[in-house]
Amino acid sequence: xxxxxxxxxxxxxxxxxxxxxxxxxxxxxxxxxxxxxxxxxxxxxxxxxxxxxxxxxxxxxxxxxxxxxxxxxxxxxxxxxxxxxxxxxxxxxxxxxxxxxxxxxxxxxxxxxxxxxxxxxxxxxxxxx
Amino acid sequence: xxxxxxxxxxxxxxxxxxxxxxxxxxxxxxxxxxxxxxxxxxxxxxxxxxxxxxxxxxxxxxxxxxxxxxxxxxxxxxxxxxxxxxxxxxxxxxxxxxxxxxxxxxxxxxxxxxxxxxxxxxxxxxxxx
DNA sequence: CCTTCTTTGCAAATGACTTGCATTTTCAGC
DNA sequence: GCTGAAAATGCAAGTCATTTGCAAAGAAGG
Ligand SMILES: [Mn+2]
Ligand SMILES: [Mn+2]
Ligand SMILES: [Zn+2]
Ligand SMILES: [Zn+2]
Numbered sequence: 360x361x362x363x364x365x366x367x368x369x370x371x372x373x374x375x376x377x378x379x380x381x382x383x384x385x386x387x388x389x390x391x392x393x394x395x396x397x398x399x400x401x402x403x404x405x406x407x408x409x410x411x412x413x414x415x416x417x418x419x420x421x422x423x424x425x426x427x428x429x430x431x432x433x434x435x436x437x438x439x440x441x442x443x444x445x446x447x448x449x450x451x452x453x454x455x456x457x458x459x460x461x462x463x464x465x466x467x468x469x470x471x472x473x474x475x476x477x478x479x480x481x482x483x484x485x486x487x488x
Numbered sequence: 489x490x491x492x493x494x495x496x497x498x499x500x501x502x503x504x505x506x507x508x509x510x511x512x513x514x515x516x517x518x519x520x521x522x523x524x525x526x527x528x529x530x531x532x533x534x535x536x537x538x539x540x541x542x543x544x545x546x547x548x549x550x551x552x553x554x555x556x557x558x559x560x561x562x563x564x565x566x567x568x569x570x571x572x573x574x575x576x577x578x579x580x581x582x583x584x585x586x587x588x589x590x591x592x593x594x595x596x597x598x599x600x601x602x603x604x605x606x607x608x609x610x611x612x613x614x615x616x617x
Numbered sequence: 618c619c620t621t622c623t624t625t626g627c628a629a630a631t632g633a634c635t636t637g638c639a640t641t642t643t644c645a646g647c
Numbered sequence: 648g649c650t651g652a653a654a655a656t657g658c659a660a661g662t663c664a665t666t667t668g669c670a671a672a673g674a675a676g677g
Binding site for chain 4: 391392394402421
Binding site: 462 | 542543544550552571573574580582583586587590591594595597598599600601602603604605606607608609610611612613614617
């Protein structure tokens with residue numbers, strides 16, 4: 360765990376919503392190169408410290424968003440899903456992920472394996488409706 | 489409905505899985521410009537003839553995939569969700585979308601409105617496991 | 618025909634993300 | 648501590664899906 364990785368992970372952990380590479384870069388105070396931020400996020404995801412999803416929004420286009428995953432080995436956090444507001448572009452966490460059971464059924468039905476799934480809502484939050 | 493739009497929509501309707509702009513372009517036999525294909529897909533989505541989602545895959549990177557939506561006014565097709573195989577990159581349709589009820593609950597709980605949602609599975613199909 | 622509005626082709630631009638390469642860190646073993 | 652190989656980083660250039668400006672081609676209506 361290098362300094363840059365520790366820093367990025369801490370930023371994700373303290374964030375209350377998914378963060379783009381650019382956001383992490385900025386919060387890191389430009390203390391390292393953007394390319395390093397990208398490589399760092401890849402590392403964190405690959406090693407189970409974070410997960411990501413791509414989301415398209417009219418205003419910001421297509422970007423990858425990252426969230427911390429509580430400690431690869433110890434912690435138990437199931438992964439999370441989010442609602443994204445098209446007005447203020449904030450994220451709101453969606454409660455318990457009920458997709459796993461659906462995935463299980465699908466796996467059996469088709470004799471295949473689902474390694475992960477992506478789910479998110481798009482709409483307008485109470486402030487922006 | 490121009491000729492190019494009709495052609496693109498027909499391609500989406502005949503496809504048994506989501507198509508990228510490049511795929512539509514190619515199937516159209518390069519009969520029109522790629523830029524036109526993009527504009528056409530935007531048109532189809534905006535007017536309820538198609539829907540899309542962005543998906544990231546190691547091999548093809550981040551791309552937008554389109555599917556036909558049975559006829560904006562008449563047809564009744566609820567939208568669909570897909571499983572994407574990381575081995576052969578084929579898509580398999582996931583049965584009935586059970587996310588709407590989840591979205592409804594979320595709307596009430598947070599007093600907001602969910603206009604759409606994105607859900608897909610990633611994994612390996614029976615041929616590729 | 619003629620005018621006006623929309624669509625298209627072509628080429629250049631955009632922007633998120635990736636990569637090659639030279640330089641710096643990290644860190645295990647001495 | 649010192650040393651060398653392996654891993655990480657900065658910087659700059661590249662990639663690639665997607666978008667956009669603009670002028671030419673079509674469509675619609677009178
Ligand atoms: Mn947004
Ligand atoms: Mn794929
Ligand atoms: Zn909002
Ligand atoms: Zn497969």
